[in-house]
Amino acid sequence: MADTRRIRGQRGAFTYVLRVLVIAYLFLLVAWPVSLVVTNTFENGFDAVEAVFADPDTVAALRLTAVAAVIATAINTVFGVAISLLLVRGTFPGRRLLSSLVDLPLAISPVVVGLSLVLVYGGREGWLGPSLESAGIQVIYATPGIVMATAFVALPLVIREVVPVLEEIGTEQEQAARSLGANGWQSFWRVTLPGIKWAVVYGVVLTLARSLGEFGAVKVVSGNIAGETRTATLAVEEKYLNWEQESAYAIAFLLASVSVLCIIAVSILRSRADRH
Structure with a gap:
């Protein structure tokens, strides 16, 4: 005892x-x-935050960050669900390799991601750069490159939320729907999507939070031009290095606030899903 x-x-x-x-x-x-x-940020009240929204270049950086994050999130949601279905429901050679490639953005540095995009899509030296430029399309040092870099680093988040849920719900309900005459599209909308909706929501929120804070890959592909290709994270660095610490703190606070709100939203959604 x-x-x-x-x-x-x-x-x-x-x-x-x-x-x-x-x-x-x-x-x-x-x-x-x-x-x-x-x-x-609030050492002198709301002066720092007001100064941020009074600066046109900073407002443009915040707007560009929001646009790139929303577009990247939408792209990753569509392709994330598609890839998840392919990994769980499909049987094909190279399936494990595809699953490993999905995790690649988590394993390599975002700077390497940005450099890779430059080597493929950049100007005269990129593989596709000359063809794109001759067609009047600029990817690197423009918004498309920023969106691509952001989408790349946040790619696994939707997939890694949806795949376990797809494996858990199985295929019985989908097979039953098809036996009753539903085609593949109807089965997806009426059976599969309702079953994975919370996982998709979690993935979307996490992807948005990750996209808003991307720095390394965006720094390489953006060109960091004030008012044009400078994102909010690059503005934080620029302000801090130029001894405008209050503005840097304020921008960082705004980005962190959105990320925290995303985390809180995920927590609330998870609790509601558990109750149901």
């Missing part, structure tokens, strides 16, 4: 120490730095 109490006491002490270490780790790595951004 005494040994059992001693073991329980040791486990309780170990659990307590582990909790303290985890909380301290999260505080030092996440909570404290983010809180400093907030406190520095």
Whole structure:
């Protein structure tokens, strides 16, 4: 009996120490730095935020970031669901290779992603650059390149949310719908999509949050031209290096706020889905 109490006491002490270490780790790595951004932003009230929206170049950067993030999220939602269906419902040679390629954006540096896009689509030296330029299409150092870079780095998020749900729900309901005369498109809209809707929503929210904060790949392909191809994350760097720290903090705060709201939305959606 005494040994059992001693073991329980040791486990309780170990659990307590582990909790303290985890909380301290999260505080030092996440909570404290983010809180400093907030406190520095509002050190002089709302002056920094007002200055951000009074600067046309910064407003243009915020607008470009929002446009690129929304377009990239829409692209990744459509192709993410399609790829998920292909990985779960399809049987073909190279399926495992495709699944591995989906995770590639998580494994390589975003700077490498940007450089790769430049080598393919860039100007005179890119493989497709001369053909695109002769057709009047500019990808690199323009909005299309920013959208492509953003979509690339956020590609796996929708897929990795949808694939486990597709595997869980199986194919019985889809087969039943087809046996009743539904074609593939009707089966998808009336059976498959309702079954994966929450996973799609989670993936969309996470993709949007990730897209808003992209820096490395966008820095390579954008050209960082104020008022044209400078995104909000690049504006943060530019303001900070030019000793405009208050504006840098304010832009960072706006981006972080949207990301936090996305996380809160995911948490609320998950709790509602669990209740249903």
